[in-house]
Amino acid sequence: MIKNYLKIAWRNIWKTKAFSIINICGLAVGMTACFLIALYVNFERSYDRYHEKADCIYRLVCDVKTPTETINANITSGPMAMYAAKDLPEIENYVRLLPNSLLIRKDNIKYQESAVFFADSSLFQLFDFPLLAGSPETALKEPFSVVLSESAAKKYFGKENPIGKSLLLTDEGFNSKVTGVMKDIPENSQFKGDVFVSMVTLIKMANFKFDEQWGNFGFTSYLLLKPNTDPSLLTAKFPAFLTNRVGKEMDQSKMHYTLFLEPLKDVYLYSKRGGFENGNINNVYVFAIVALFILLIACINFINLSTARAVERAKEVGIRKVVGAYRIQVTRQFISESVLICLLAFIISILLCLVLIPYFNFLAGKEISGGIFLHPVYILVLFLLACLIGLLAGIYPALVLSSFKPVTVLKGKFSSNTKGLLLRKTLVVVQFVVSIALIAGTLIVNRQLAFMRNQNLGFNKEQVLVLQTNGDAKSRILKDAITSVPGVLASAVSRSVPGGGNPVAYSEIENKQGDMQIANLPVYFVDYNYLPLYKIELVAGRMFSPDFGTDTAQAMILNESAVKLFGYAKPADAIGKKYSQWGSEGKIIGVIKDFHFKSLQSKIEPLSMRYGQGNGGGMVSLKIDGQHINTALKSIEKKWQEIIPNRPFEYFFADEFFDRQYRSENRFGNLFFNFAMLAIFISCLGLLGLVSYHTTQRYREIGIRKVLGANISTIVKLLSFDFLKLVIIALLVASPLMWFLMDKWLDDFEYQTTINIWIFILAGSIAIGIALIVIGSQTIRAALTNPVESLRNE
Known part of the structure; x- marks a missing residue:
């Protein structure tokens, strides 16, 4: 009996190749996305859990x-x-x-x-x-x-x-x-x-x-x-x-x-304190929810696409019942076909995972998996999931198809069930709620990343090459030697550059009341050229200068946040005040404008700067003429080999170095975008199913309208309006939901973009545009059908 069910199921799949391909691909893509996200979620949650004593x-x-x-x-x-x-x-x-x-x-x-x-x-x-x-x-x-x-x-x-x-x-x-x-x-x-x-x-x-x-x-x-x-x-x-x-x-x-x-x-x-490497539990939750939604959409598609064929197979069911088939036999037949489609989708999903895992690792920026066959338990779960999807997703269309009355369907009078149509429309709304939410989420994530990349940081990092000498004693000699290299416009030595680490010093600064106020201040050790090279603005006092001999040991510059910390209303009020830091005592000589020396995920902290003679300079910053970067690099490397030959030549560009802080956010954005596109693709298949079903149901109506003189545009508008209403309803549901969720996501950033209404309008417009393409392809086809074809059974 089972063999017979499978044989007939395979014949039906082969008979309707286009429909079967759409159905199988939708499920395969959904299962693949779910599997990859499951790998990611499990990997993120597995950090440091492999240690035997991890619980203690x-x-x-x-x-x-x-x-x-x-x-x-x-x-x-x-x-x-x-x-x-x-x-x-x-x-x-x-x-x-x-x-x-x-x-x-x-x-x-x-x-x-x-x-x-x-x-x-x-x-x-x-x-x-x-x-x-x-x-x-x-x-x-x-x-x-x-x-x-x-x-x-x-x-x-x-x-x-x-x-x-x-x-x-x-x-x-x-x-x-x-x-x-x-x-x-x-x-x-x-x-x-x-x-x-x-x-x-x-x-x-x-x-x-x-x-x-x-x-x-x-x-x-x-x-x-x-x-x-x-x-x-x-x-x-x-x-x-x-x-x-x-x-x-x-x-x-x-x-x-x-x-x-x-x-x-x-x-x-x-942990909110950071560490050697940090993840984000909110991102894990987001991807877990996306995986469930994609799988849900895939199941919804299967139901919609299967019931869309109900009219085409109505006569088949009627004939089966006339020749003696019981309802349970018809139900088993269609469930068998459903399970077979899911198993074919499972096989394709395995193949897709084989191909996509290396690309997925690249997007994630880490080795999430070395290959699908390293996860036999996951494969077994995916197989069982395919069987379960086939069973659950096949039950509804199987019951609908097996309930047809032979006399009615053989006379060609089968009509749509209102409740069934309402259910299918509801499922499509759910699909597009998810799709619009993901589109809006992608736009907001990309907007935040662009905001961080384009924000005025308070310093200039363009065309700045940084040599990392790691505190070599000859770093200043190297800097002086490189200054004469063609293409090098300016040079400076420091212990820190924006986006990198810096020491925190126990400090005592004279506050507004005249007391020595204790604070732990990040400290930058720099030379005379550092502030001009990075174009960090001075708002009061003066910069470090070789004209003042005491600047090398008895001078400090603060940023605006530090000035506020010690109670001064105006930057100029802090000039001349005393400080004590790491055994050095002196006076505040200048105040610089706040600049982002850390990621925009954290607020600008109070900062101190001192002249770095004898404090492990280490980093040589070079302003390079953009027209001569390659030539300058060769000459700089040659100077390096002459002066510090024991060290490997190390360098980076200041803009790329600063932007490394956003690697995890960029990866999150890329993954989010890719899975959003998959969800939209699968949702379009679901819409295609409902449009196909709906137009099939209205073929006779279309034929009559054409006979009475209706043109193609009128018919397209008539058929499209109902579906566009579904997308608009989805937009109204998705917008407040995604606004709330993405507002919570943005809370992780101290400096964040705004969520404007146009984002959701654009997301809805994109969804409507996609829907119109899908709807138009079916409705125009129905409108072009010869009315004789649809009315000849009347």
Whole structure:
């Protein structure tokens, strides 16, 4: 019996190839989109969950409260985790990570490694980073011990066994020994290191006694709690712990610390403090909802397209019943056909996934999946989903088709069921609500990205080339040598550039009341040419100048936000006021206009600037003539090789560097756009189904109207109006819904675009335009039909 059902089903599919292709493609595209989004959602939620002890690992974070502000930091000072583990019995172990960029050399091989972490020896006791060689307990125990990732080991040593071999660290060439090789860290990890250096190496390299410096932040600390420990009860013990260990120091410095715990599994998606890498749970929710909607649309299409053929197959059903077929047999026949179509769609979906996964990885900017067959469980779920869709989506048309009365349909008097037509129209409205919402969402996302790219940042980043010398002692010599290169219009040395990191300094600034007010200020170390090169506007006082000898050690420039922080109504009022910062004392000599030195997702913070002599300049900014970039680059590289030959030539353009901050938003926008287009495509197939059904039902009416003299345009208008009403209803429903959702999405941005009514008008216009194309293709075809064809059965 089943064999017979499948044979007849296949014949019907083959008989109506065009209809079957549309139906199968709609389902296949829907299942493919759902599968890819499921991969993305699962991948984002899997960050750091593969560690065996993940449930017991927490990130230690700190709020730093001063008389001026409270800083919600994602880092701690060196002693915090170490002494917490000593004093609080609930803590089983801890590890601290300090990211860095190191020059590493082996013979003639030299790399400026950016994925470097100084780490405690307990790293491999907390995290599951399997060692291919070396001991987890001792690999990072001794000074100048280095653990390499598998990729880094191949880069430096090829096929040789690297254990016990030497590498030279930094300019000084500290001789370090490779004590371990680990597997490459998975993509779904917050921190991805290629080189791990023992934490005790810091003491030897830089005489950095971090274990006793409670106010020196920079470490990312993780605690391993003992099983069954309540983290909230442990958090309640932190105030007493800090008071006991560093209470007097906090009172004297007027900087008070509050420690918190964040579950390792929640840091990537849920933490508002940031970290090595961050996701956005709202984006995950958005894509999960989009996946469900796309799948829903695909099912709706199947129902609409199947019932659209009800009239064509009415006589078939009537004949079957006349020759003795029971209703249950007819129902099984049509459900079998439905399931078969879904299984064909499943096969096509697998093939589409094979082709699209590399492109999907590219759009996501990360290796979401290495291939569909690496997810056998997902394939099984997709198969079961196809069967379920076939069953559920086939039930309604099967019941409708099997309920036809043989006498009625064989006389050609089958008429549409009002309730059925209302249901199909409702389903199409749902489809276009989703489509219009996605179109509007795409427009708003792109508008926000364009807003961030085109916003006046308060500085000029165009045609600025930045050489990254990583604090090389000869960076100023290099800068002076390059100044004479043809095509170089201006040059400056600094420790920071907009869009990059910068140190935060404990500072005391004389406020409006004449008191020395404490604040933690980001600080830029720059030279005389930095402000003119980036065209940062001065609003009061003066810039750094070689005409004033004290500027190198006793001068500071603040931005407008810093001036407001210390209570001054006018920038000029801050000129001449005293400051104390990192052992340097002097006076405020100038105030600059606020500029965005961080992403537009955060508000402009108070900022201080000091002359950077002896403070690790490192970055050489060059204003380049746009007509001679390639020639200038070759000459600049030649100067680099002459002056600092031990370092690899590193450079970037300031505009591209700043825009890297928006990579995740750009990827979100690209993915959103692509899935929105898929949803619209599938929705058009659903509309095509309803238009086809509706025009088929009205063939006789059309024939009569044409006989009575109606022209084609009149008939097209008549048939199109009902469907355009559906799109307009969808627009009215989708607009307030998407306005609310996208307003919530924009809350993540400190500086955001406005959501204007024209966005929804444009989204509706696009949807109406698409609908008109689909509707027109069917209605014109119906209007052109010879009335004899539609009336000959009368």
